[in-house]
Amino acid sequence: MKIAMCLEPVMSPKWHYGREMCVDEAVGMRDATPEVPIWDYLTLARVKKSYEDFGYKLRVLEGWVPMDAIKRGLPEAEQEMEQVLKTIENMGALGIEVLCYGWMAVNGWMRTSNTTRLPGGALTTSFDFSLIENDPRQKGPVTISEDFLWGTLEKFLERAIPVAEKAGVKLAMHPDDPPLSPLLGVGRIMNSVENFERLLKLNDSPANGITFCQANFAAMNADVPAAIRRLGSDGRIHFVHFRDIEGDAYKMHETFHGMGRTDMYETIRAYMDIGFDGVMRPDHAPVMYGEPNANPGYEGLGRIYAVGYMRGLIEAASKERAR
Template sequence: MYISEQLLNPDEHRLRLSTQLGVQNVVLDNRGTELVSATGGVSEWDAAKLRDYRQWVEGFGLKLDVFALDVGSILLDSLTDIEGAKKQRAMLAQNIQKAADAGITCLKYNVQMVGITRTGLKPGRGGAQNSGFVYAEYSAADDQKHSYWGVGYPSNQEEGGSTSAMLCGQKMAREVPPVTEKAGWDAIEFLVEGLVPAADKAGVRLACHPHDPAYPVGGLNGIEHVVGSADGIRKFLALSPSKNHGLNFCQGTVAEMFKEPGKAMIPVIEEFAATGRIFMVHFRNIRGGYLDFQEVFPDEGDVDMFEAIKAYQRGGYTGPLCPDHVPVSEIDEGRERFMSFALGYTRGLLQAAGVWSTARKN
């Protein structure tokens, strides 16, 4: 295992900072740009541009571990416009091959149909604020204001419903038809059936992020989060036996699925690590649990992060750990210092667990 930093559209300054922090591996997302586009849009990739982009990043002494595959609104579209969704799926399959041609071996994607739901910011240490979801306090207005939309953060409150959100196919639940449990699985199966064969042909691993957060039984605003439980993740993995069909295992998101994540998470981590289907980890912590939690610094949550490292070890996981969703503060608007803290904390845990010397060879 080793630290890896997840970055959105980094410039030279940001990549140099990563290397100075001791980062050697990165997970990149460039949604909303034309850096790798074939046509000037942001959906269809150009393999040569993608290769040039990878080589530019790796020119800083970094290895590109994972690149984001934006599936857009295909899941919702598959429920309302199947022919249009089939065209999108074909293009995504082509992008998987182009990624392989560009030397990229792993792509992550997200099956959110609506924004990553949050209900507000809670007071954190030293005046920082923690993004949270409290089902009992839910309102559509708070959802619009505080949820993670598109490629933004909760601190970017103006992004709700913006172009950035549309790039990722995320909308308010009231703007889309109801998504029953059956419809949710139908949409995900439609995507998996189209993308996994392309991934097998190209030799590219696909890392899926579970639904964030877990919704109450019966859903929220008519939307079911079917990959919002450990059983849902198990069912998702069972959709295909392919070794390329796996997870962006968001530890914080999975923790949100349990009333007592401090007790539940260690065996769950070991279970999924042992499947060999975790391709990257969002290494973050929460305080609270199912339907009532807040995202906190990694050292102050309910999950013992050192025990989590050891659980990944026991399960045989050797891939990247990416800090994710740190708190918000006007003192650190870009959250570079908060992420730096999380990176250093994670590196320290790896050293304590005796795996950092191995990490430096990856």
């Protein structure tokens, strides 16, 4: 398995931190910068080259292509679908291996605080369902049902998987964050181990796979190492978000890597057991002293800690396995 840095397209200290730690794999993630038409071949080629010029190999794209209309079955869905398919084709032509996507409609990943303070003073993000349960949207009717979302997902895979297979690109579904349904009147479906098994059964292609975001499976109250072995037994965990939490889907906060509820060493052993050889990136690190908290969960110093921690776990598990 390979440790990667998650890097927004605008160069930042994280770009330097990664290379200084000799990380040379990158996950390209669009942040709040203006939309980049990544489905245009030359645009994607330039983006890829910007990572390469800095010393990174761009392995994964996250969050670049609008898909909400597809999930919701809106009139704009066909335009979005064409953009997704073109992106997949161009990724294959440029050697970018994995497209990470999710199926959270209307509401993406949600937190009720970006300034929760950990015991040592670092700031982290948290979610407390009690703070939104009286929201009229939560008390009102469900506007998009789970059945509807399963239907739009099945239609999406019917069109996207053949294109991905031809391009040599893997599609990797991210869990709901938090894994609750409904949330503010909208159903959510990627919120249990069983539903991820259902996703894999919708299309048995090797291109139809998972972004295993560990903290979300922990929030589902899953045995995370067991879920890795269960869902990854046929090689369809394509990408890993290495992160942890305290709590569950209803009330949780993000922790430094190795300080949450999950046995992170056992997760590394589980990835080795299934033969995972893809990209793993640190995710959602607390914000440390001197950082602006302008991008909660995605500042840089916590990732320095995370990369060292991940390397130590991988080295220890490798040596144990060799013995």
